[in-house]
Amino acid sequence: MLPAGCSRRLVAELRDARDACAERQRQLERSLCVSRRLLRTWEPVETPAAEPAPGPEPNEEAPPPACTPSPQELKELELLTQALEKAVRVRKGTSKAGERHKALSLKSGSAAASATTASAPSRASSQAGSRASETKPPRGAHQTTVPARGLPECRLPSVGDRTHMGRGARATKPGPGLRDQQIPPSAAPQAPEAFTLKEKGILLKLPMAYRKAASQNSRLWAQFSSTQTSDSRDAATTAKTQFLQKMKMTSGWPSSGLSAAEAEAEVGLLQKACSLLRRRMEEELSADPADWMQEYHCLLTLEGLQAITGRCLHRVQGLRAAVAGQQLGPWPEGRCPRASVPCEGRTDPSWSPQLLLYSSTKELQTLAALRLRVAMLEQQIHLEKVLMAELLPLVSTRDPQGPSWLVLCRAVHSLLCEGGERFLTILRDEPAD
Amino acid sequence: MGRRRPRGPRGDTVGALPEAIAALSQTLPAGPSPEIFRRAKFDRPEAAPALWQLLFRVLSPLPRDGASASPASPALEAQVHLVKSALRSQGYPRRALAQLPEDGSQGSRELLLALAWLLARGPLLEQLLAQTRVRLGDEIPLCECEALASAGPLPPRREADGPVDIRHLQWLMGKLRFQWRNLITSQQEQCALLGKIHSYTQGCHSDRSLGHLSVAETELFRDPEGGRQLLQRLESENARLEAALVWRRQELVFWKWMDTVLGACPLEASQPTFLPRIPTGGAGELELVAQELQALHEELRGAAEPRRAAWEARVGGWGPEQTAVQRASREAVGRELAALQRACEQGEALAQPHGPCRLVKTDARASGGPGLRAAELIGALRSRETRLEAVLGRLQTRCRQELTRLAGARPGLLWILPPGR
Numbered sequence: 001m002l003p004a005g006c007s008r009r010l011v012a013e014l015r016d017a018r019d020a021c022a023e024r025q026r027q028l029e030r031s032l033c034v035s036r037r038l039l040r041t042w043e044p045v046e047t048p049a050a051e052p053a054p055g056p057e058p059n060e061e062a063p064p065p066a067c068t069p070s071p072q073e074l075k076e077l078e079l080l081t082q083a084l085e086k087a088v089r090v091r092k093g094t095s096k097a098g099e100r101h102k103a104l105s106l107k108s109g110s111a112a113a114s115a116t117t118a119s120a121p122s123r124a125s126s127q128a129g130s131r132a133s134e135t136k137p138p139r140g141a142h143q144t145t146v147p148a149r150g151l152p153e154c155r156l157p158s159v160g161d162r163t164h165m166g167r168g169a170r171a172t173k174p175g176p177g178l179r180d181q182q183i184p185p186s187a188a189p190q191a192p193e194a195f196t197l198k199e200k201g202i203l204l205k206l207p208m209a210y211r212k213a214a215s216q217n218s219r220l221w222a223q224f225s226s227t228q229t230s231d232s233r234d235a236a237t238t239a240k241t242q243f244l245q246k247m248k249m250t251s252g253w254p255s256s257g258l259s260a261a262e263a264e265a266e267v268g269l270l271q272k273a274c275s276l277l278r279r280r281m282e283e284e285l286s287a288d289p290a291d292w293m294q295e296y297h298c299l300l301t302l303e304g305l306q307a308i309t310g311r312c313l314h315r316v317q318g319l320r321a322a323v324a325g326q327q328l329g330p331w332p333e334g335r336c337p338r339a340s341v342p343c344e345g346r347t348d349p350s351w352s353p354q355l356l357l358y359s360s361t362k363e364l365q366t367l368a369a370l371r372l373r374v375a376m377l378e379q380q381i382h383l384e385k386v387l388m389a390e391l392l393p394l395v396s397t398r399d400p401q402g403p404s405w406l407v408l409c410r411a412v413h414s415l416l417c418e419g420g421e422r423f424l425t426i427l428r429d430e431p432a433d
Numbered sequence: 434m435g436r437r438r439p440r441g442p443r444g445d446t447v448g449a450l451p452e453a454i455a456a457l458s459q460t461l462p463a464g465p466s467p468e469i470f471r472r473a474k475f476d477r478p479e480a481a482p483a484l485w486q487l488l489f490r491v492l493s494p495l496p497r498d499g500a501s502a503s504p505a506s507p508a509l510e511a512q513v514h515l516v517k518s519a520l521r522s523q524g525y526p527r528r529a530l531a532q533l534p535e536d537g538s539q540g541s542r543e544l545l546l547a548l549a550w551l552l553a554r555g556p557l558l559e560q561l562l563a564q565t566r567v568r569l570g571d572e573i574p575l576c577e578c579e580a581l582a583s584a585g586p587l588p589p590r591r592e593a594d595g596p597v598d599i600r601h602l603q604w605l606m607g608k609l610r611f612q613w614r615n616l617i618t619s620q621q622e623q624c625a626l627l628g629k630i631h632s633y634t635q636g637c638h639s640d641r642s643l644g645h646l647s648v649a650e651t652e653l654f655r656d657p658e659g660g661r662q663l664l665q666r667l668e669s670e671n672a673r674l675e676a677a678l679v680w681r682r683q684e685l686v687f688w689k690w691m692d693t694v695l696g697a698c699p700l701e702a703s704q705p706t707f708l709p710r711i712p713t714g715g716a717g718e719l720e721l722v723a724q725e726l727q728a729l730h731e732e733l734r735g736a737a738e739p740r741r742a743a744w745e746a747r748v749g750g751w752g753p754e755q756t757a758v759q760r761a762s763r764e765a766v767g768r769e770l771a772a773l774q775r776a777c778e779q780g781e782a783l784a785q786p787h788g789p790c791r792l793v794k795t796d797a798r799a800s801g802g803p804g805l806r807a808a809e810l811i812g813a814l815r816s817r818e819t820r821l822e823a824v825l826g827r828l829q830t831r832c833r834q835e836l837t838r839l840a841g842a843r844p845g846l847l848w849i850l851p852p853g854r
Contacts (some may be wrong), residue, residue, distance in 0.1 A: 007597040009717075014605040021612040028619045031648065035626035038651050197651065201633035204646060204654055211639045213667045214569055218640075220674035224559070232685055239688035240553035243695070247550055250700055251526035259524025263719075270722045273777035275824060278729055280773060285736060292747070296762050299740045304770040306733040308777060309726055316723045323719065351563050353789035355642065355804030356573065359796070361628030363807050368573060368620045370814040376613050377821035384828045385721050387602075392835055400843040409840065411599040416832035420606035422851035429847045 006390045013386050017379055041194035221352035263323055266315070273312050281305055380419065387415055450690055453683035459676035460558050462490050462565060473541035474694050480541035485513055488544060491551065491561065492519040509537040520547055529698075542694065549691045558677055563789075567666045570647045570791030571627055575810070631794040642803070643793055 002010070206214075284302060289295040358364045391412045398405050406426055414423045451467060458464035465483040472480040489512035506512065513535050520530065530547055533540035551557050627648070634646035653660035748755070793804065840848060 001596045001598055004596045007595070010602055011597060011605070014602065014609065018605065018609050018612060021609065021616060025612065025616055025619065028616065028623055032619060032623050032626070034652060035623065035630060035648055038648065038655060039626060039629060042655050197630060197633045202636060204634055204637045204651065206637070206639055206650060206653070210653065210664055213664060213671060215640065216671050217667055220671055223678060224674055232682060236685045236688060239685055243549065243688055243691055244553050246692070246695055247546070248526050250695070250698070251528070260522040262524060267718050267722060270726070274722055274725050274729060276773065276776060279820070281729070281733060293758060293762060296744065296759060297766060299737065299744055300763060300766040301770070302733055302737040302740065304766055306730065306737055308770065308774050309730045309733060312726050312777060313730060316719065316726060319719060351559050353570065353572070353791050355793050356790040356807060356810070357793050357795045357804045358807035361625055364628055364792070365621050365624040367807050367811050367814070368624050369617060370811060370818060371573070372617055372620055374814055374817050374821060377818065377825060381821060381825050381828065384825060388828065388832060389721060392832065395836065395839050405843070408599060409836065411603060413836055415603060415606060417829045417836070418851060420603055420610070424851055425849040427847040427849065429845050
């Protein structure tokens with residue numbers, strides 16, 4: 001058994017590490033679920049047993065249960081579909097204007113979507129086939145309209161607004177009306193073709209309302225992130241500084257110098273400094289000086305590094321005093337809020353998203369894997385330090401002749417020197433007497 | 434300030450303050466009505482609960498995409514408690530705030546001051562907006578700080594029940610390794626799926642520089658209700674961004690007003706107070722880095738001292754020519770190390786890319802547009818990986834040496850290292 005304090009600290013550290021990992025996994029699973037669903041066929045209609053319609057990738061994984069609609073849901077869906085179809089028929093009889101038609105489709109689309117989160121049938125409007133003559137679909141695919149249900153302006157890529165007319169007259173197919181977007185105009189109506197992103201993704205066109213909002217959004221972020229200064233902003237900066245000073249002057253706290261957040265940031269800086277200095281030292285020691293000038297250069301560098309390290313140690317002293325003198329509690333329940341911790345002391349980060357261009361899936365995979373690898377190494381290094389600080393003193397203070405010492409030694413060796421993956425073998429080398 | 438008067442063309446007349454406050458409250462997440470701010474100046478108790486809630490929202494990190502589904506907020510009393518200690522840990526200077534009653538019924542003026550203090554200190558509004566940013570594209574966090582921030586608040590640390598065996602630690606380590614392996618597999622699959630979605634929708638985006646749709650955008654077509662919600666969130670974010678831009682133009686008048694608010698407060702008498710001291714989590718980290726620095730210092734001394742001695746013995750009778758070269762050397766090294774010293778003090782912003790990134794699949798040939806290149810990032814990550822591997826290897830070597838030394842206390846044993854490596 002490990003001492004209680006040591007156990008508590010180490011178990012807590014390892015749990016934190018596992019929690020962080022689990023959170024990443026949860027996030028990933030969520031996006032995986034959405035992406036997988038998008039790559040399957042979107043409309044498991046006709047077959048309540050949720051037989052995947054032909055068409056998706058043969059190597060597509062089996063969907064996780066959470067994403068598959070249950071038979072019950074499918075049944076409800078079917079009922080809803082019938083009701084909507086009827087609604088369309090009734091509505092069609094009374095409505096001739098394209099605008100009213102649109103309003104209907106918007107309404108019914110939302111009803112269908114709120115009924116189930118699984119793939120719902122397409123909206124109740126029948127507007128497919130109305131533009132066959134104007135569009136030559138890419139890839140030689142069938143004429144297909146892929147509406148964003150409920151978002152009225154979705155249409156084929158190259159079609160203009162003027163095609164509103166003639167919609168009502170052309171596309172009236174009461175029976176399979178809900179799915180007629182997928183029916184090629186000339187094809188037999190009994191074979192509703194499933195939508196897959198692979199075959200028809202290229203026909204998707206973003207609705208106007210979204211396009212407008214998105215482009216405004218990126219314009220606003222760009223404006224927001226611009227570092228352009230003006231007189232009024234400079235004046236505001238000065239006013240803020242003065243306000244902070246005034247607040248400090250009227251403060252009733254004894255000035256403790258550092259806040260807990262600042263102390264933490266300073267520790268982070270020292271950690272970075274330490275690894276920076278170590279790296280520089282190793283570079284210097286591994287170089288082979290060719291002449292006396294280089295030798296001298298090396299000597300001066302090493303002495304300089306020593307001086308800088310000394311100053312860092314001095315900062316550690318100051319920080320120790322500050323932490324000891326602090327009258328601060330840590331963040332209650334849980335730990336320090338992470339969101340407010342700036343990265344690498346960056347003062348002026350860019351707030352607007354930038355583009356990251358990749359050329360192939362393989363490249364993207366390499367990038368993502370490396371990112372994880374780096375995160376994992378950082379975690380490993382942290383754990384290694386924590387384990388070292390707790391376990392090495394334990395090995396050195398326990399009695400080597402005691403019964404559990406060898407077991408401890410072997411476990412510690414595995415944890416600290418082999419990343420917990422391998423064990424050493426210990427043989428008793430006693431002369432037989 | 435209650436009555437609106439027609440404003441002059443430059444907007445710096447009487448109406449400017451209400452406008453600035455309105456912009457501020459619109460920019461803040463769930464910002465209270467501007468009237469609350471006015472009442473807070475007069476320390477009216479009815480304004481207090483709204484401001485406690487606002488500060489709580491501002492000071493506690495939100496989980497990713499938490500903007501739409503507002504998480505259940507804790508009781509007001511818990512919010513008050515959290516606001517107080519969060520402000521304290523950030524070094525908030527006013528004691529009056531800490532002394533406010535825990536039920537959140539009072540102190541609107543102190544709370545207004547605290548909000549102003551947070552606003553004055555740093556890019557608070559920017560951070561808040563970035564935190565809840567509507568993510569339209571497929572993103573990959575470039576920097577760990579974002580990966581962590583988007584994960585939301587850490588769950589409270591659970592304490593282990595009692596002493597555990599070292600085998601328990603090994604078991605936890607094994608679990609952890611397994612989790613990482615799963616993560617890597619899932620990540621690879623996600624990248625493959627993204628690649629497919631991007632190429633299947635190539636050319637569908639109205640924005641030429643993007644070209645293809647993102648997962649969120651493709652979802653618009655599959656889930657119209659979700660699409661409508663996304664659009665709504667996007668529009669409200671646009672409104673907040675516009676308000677933030679108005680705020681930036683108008684904030685000067687707010688700061689003048691805050692001066693009068695601060696002026697209305699009685700001066701705090703300076704008196705030492707003693708709160709129970711709770712050890713901060715940073716102390717352990719500090720000791721770790723202190724040990725590392727100490728070890729480094731020793732190593733440097735061990736390397737430099739013999740070199741210095743050898744050098745002194747050699748340069749006995751050197752002429753002025755060599756002395757000049759020596760001086761030049763000293764200056765060069767001095768310049769180089771000055772930069773290193775600065776980096777050690779200020780934590781130089783390494784050329785590491787940072788900030789949100791939208792993934793865009795492009796034709797390898799058609800490069801030249803704006804944006805980061807994955808290949809460059811891969812290069813940077815590889816060198817980071819190598820560096821970290823070296824650090825880890827060094828630590829392990831140190832442990833191996835230490836254990837070998839300790840094993841010397843027990844002779845008569847054969848230590849057989851595991852194969853591999």
